[in-house]
Amino acid sequence: MAREQLFVASKVAAEHKTYEEAMAGIDKTLETMGLDYLDLMIIHSPQPWDKVNQSDDRYVEGNRAAWRALEDAYKAGILKAIGISNFQIGDIESLVKTSKIKLMVNQILLHISNTPLELVEYCQKNGITVEAYSPIAHGEILKQPEIKAIADKYGVTVAQLCIRYTIQLGTVSLPKTANPEHMKSNSQVDFEISDEDMKILKNFKKIESYGESGIFPVYRGKM
Ligand SMILES: NC(=O)c1ccc[n+]([C@@H]2O[C@H](COP(=O)([O-])OP(=O)(O)OC[C@H]3O[C@@H](n4cnc5c(N)ncnc54)[C@H](OP(=O)(O)O)[C@@H]3O)[C@@H](O)[C@H]2O)c1
Numbered sequence: 377m378a379r380e381q382l383f384v385a386s387k388v389a390a391e392h393k394t395y396e397e398a399m400a401g402i403d404k405t406l407e408t409m410g411l412d413y414l415d416l417m418i419i420h421s422p423q424p425w426d427k428v429n430q431s432d433d434r435y436v437e438g439n440r441a442a443w444r445a446l447e448d449a450y451k452a453g454i455l456k457a458i459g460i461s462n463f464q465i466g467d468i469e470s471l472v473k474t475s476k477i478k479l480m481v482n483q484i485l486l487h488i489s490n491t492p493l494e495l496v497e498y499c500q501k502n503g504i505t506v507e508a509y510s511p512i513a514h515g516e517i518l519k520q521p522e523i524k525a526i527a528d529k530y531g532v533t534v535a536q537l538c539i540r541y542t543i544q545l546g547t548v549s550l551p552k553t554a555n556p557e558h559m560k561s562n563s564q565v566d567f568e569i570s571d572e573d574m575k576i577l578k579n580f581k582k583i584e585s586y587g588e589s590g591i592f593p594v595y596r597g598k599m
Contacts, residue, residue, distance in 0.1 A: 383415045387461065388446065390421035393438025398445035406454060417446060418459040418483055421593075422467040428593035436470045447477045457481065459505075462594065465498050483507040483550070485594055488517055488541055489580045500546055508542035511549045514595065516583050523580070530567055540565040541577050 446458040459481030486508035527537040542549040586595040
């Protein structure tokens with residue numbers, strides 16, 4: 377497969393909050409992957425993982441420093457697009473005060489039962505593409521009978537409903553599967569969820585837990 381047919385994305389580690397650390401991370405990623413450039417690199421989290429939900433420090437200066445490294449790598453042509461992940465509106469507002477290059481992507485937790493509409497709309501209004509990670513709620517939404525009933529109404533799988541939902545919100549859906557059959561059906565989402573059902577899905581109750589994955593900071597409440 378030709379390199380141009382692949383979209384390769386990676387992340388600046390959440391802990392790398394200096395220019396040097398972020399730049400070293402970019403270089404190391406390229407070296408490890410044996411690539412000349414990446415299509416997208418994003419700052420993984422505004423806070424280091426061990427500070428999520430533990431500290432009010434939003435690492436404004438650290439994120440500005442990491443962003444400068446992304447900007448320089450972008451200017452050098454080794455990153456084709458740059459962005460952020462798990463950033464809230466306040467984090468973005470702090471970053472754009474000093475950024476020189478536009479934030480292109482914000483990759484956020486977004487699925488039926490967790491729809492941060494205000495953040496999505498803010499990003500879209502400011503020309504930042506929203507990527508929806510865990511659009512199938514890391515698999516947990518598959519256990520919700522109400523969602524299954526809506527999927528049945530459209531003659532689709534729950535996964536297809538979830539993916540279509542994030543697309544209709546104007547976001548880029550990032551489903552994950554290790555199953556080739558799922559991969560195939562997950563790409564077949566050429567149907568339309570009605571406005572009425574979109575409203576129901578946007579307001580669907582929060583799932584109680586992400587199972588064993590609930591230990592990860594991204595699934596432990598607001599980032
Ligand atoms: N930026 C961040 O902080 C962050 C955090 C978490 C995740 N992410 C990214 O988001 C992406 C998705 O994360 P995720 O694993 O939580 O994804 P997800 O797509 O919400 O859930 C994946 C789960 O759904 C199942 N699944 C997928 N398609 C299915 C289908 N058609 N029928 C039944 N089950 C299906 C998968 O099992 P099978 O393999 O059996 O299909 C797997 O258990 C990853 O690439 C990850 O890198 C980013």
